[in-house]
Amino acid sequence: MRCSIIIFVLFAITFGRSLSQHCDVDESQHECGGYCYGAVKPVLEYLAILHKRVEAYEANQPADTASKILLIDEKLKTLGRQTAIQEELLNSKIQKLEQQLASVQETISKLKHKVFEPFxxxxxxxxxxxxxxxxxxxxxxxxxxxxxxxxxxxxxxxxxxxxxxxxxxxxxxxxxxxxxxxxxxxxxxxxxxxxxxxxxxxxxxxxxxxxxxxxxxxxxxxxxxxxxxxxxxxxxxxxxxx
The missing domain is CATH 3.10.100.10 (Mannose-Binding Protein A, subunit A)
Structure with missing residues (x-):
């Protein structure tokens, strides 16, 4: 955006100089300046509009970036909560399986002891x-x-x-x-x-x-x-x- 403005400004300056060359040396300074100003005025007004657009863009850009970062952060937090819940469920299942295994081993031990008695x-x-x-x-x-x-x-x-x-x-x-x-x-x-x-x-x-x-x-x-x-x-x- 800024590069376009600079090019446009250079174009305007060149254009203004070309207009100044049409002023005859014998014309009054007042008449030549008025003519040149009238020719360049639209360009200056357009430059002002472009400048405002650039300022608006630059003002909004940090807000947009912050908004995107905030959105990503919220997604990460949500994913983290979901991961924690899944991990908790998995640990609960593992604990239950370990308890069941311990119970089975205890039962087997009792059965073996009973089967092998009096050995x-x-x-x-x-x-x-x-x-x-x-x-x-x-x-x-x-x-x-x-x-x-x-x-x-x-x-x-x-x-x-x-x-x-x-x-x-x-x-x-x-x-x-x-x-x-x-x-x-x-x-x-x-x-x-x-x-x-x-x-x-x-x-x-x-x-x-x-x-x-x-x-x-x-x-x-x-x-x-x-x-x-x-x-x-x-x-x-x-x-x-x-």
């Missing part, structure tokens, strides 16, 4: 430890089978340490190892193959009186060979790992 989880396995009703090794093996389990089959030191805290001092507990078929070759009654983990008490196995062929575990978490006809406590183990 209890010790480490990664489920055991039943009989502390009172003593049986021979074969009697203990039969009792475990009746319970859908077998005599405990220990696989490593950690399993022995985990069981130790549940055993009574000075008690002996039958486990599944025996060398009934071949002296000195201890087989797992659970797997039917040679045992892979042993933790013998000092001086054991000794096959005392050539009659000790079954293995027990003591509170000191050490193994010994004993006569299979002796009555001891026993440890049953479910046949799967949780």
């Amino acid at each position: 209890q989880k010790i480490g990664s396995k489920y055991y039943y430890i009989e502390h009172e009703n003593k049986k021979t090794w074969h009697g203990a093996l039969k009792k475990c089978l009746e319970m859908g389990a077998q005599l405990a089959s220990l696989q490593n030191e950690n399993e022995m340490k985990e069981l130790r805290s549940r055993l009574k001092p000075h008690q002996k507990y039958w486990i599944d190892l025996n060398d009934l078929d071949k002296e000195g070759e201890f087989i797992s009654a659970t797997t039917g193959v040679k045992g892979t983990f042993f933790h013998w008490y000092k001086g054991e196995p000794n096959n005392l009186a050539n009659s000790e062929h079954c293995v027990d575990l003591t509170f000191e978490y050490a193994m010994s060979d004993r006569s299979c006809d002796l009555t001891h406590c026993y440890i049953c183990e479910l046949s799967f790992v949780d």
Whole structure:
């Protein structure tokens, strides 16, 4: 807009100069000035109109910009409120799902506990430890089978340490190892193959009186060979790992 006005002004000045050249030198100064003023007057009036339009435009422009910024700001606030509402709803749904999951997990835990009774989880396995009703090794093996389990089959030191805290001092507990078929070759009654983990008490196995062929575990978490006809406590183990 301003560039157009400047060009127009330059045009008006040039036009005015061209008009002044038509004034003869012998004409009076008054007559030449009046003629030139009469010719340029419309141009000046139009320039005044243009100037007012420019001022009006410049006055309105900041207001229009502020109005647009205000509108954008209101839209952003509205979007922010909508986003906050959606986030709150989402958090509420997540909280409800977490509560439902916790409830389901609690129910499963109770069911597992009920299904596995009287077995209890010790480490990664489920055991039943009989502390009172003593049986021979074969009697203990039969009792475990009746319970859908077998005599405990220990696989490593950690399993022995985990069981130790549940055993009574000075008690002996039958486990599944025996060398009934071949002296000195201890087989797992659970797997039917040679045992892979042993933790013998000092001086054991000794096959005392050539009659000790079954293995027990003591509170000191050490193994010994004993006569299979002796009555001891026993440890049953479910046949799967949780």
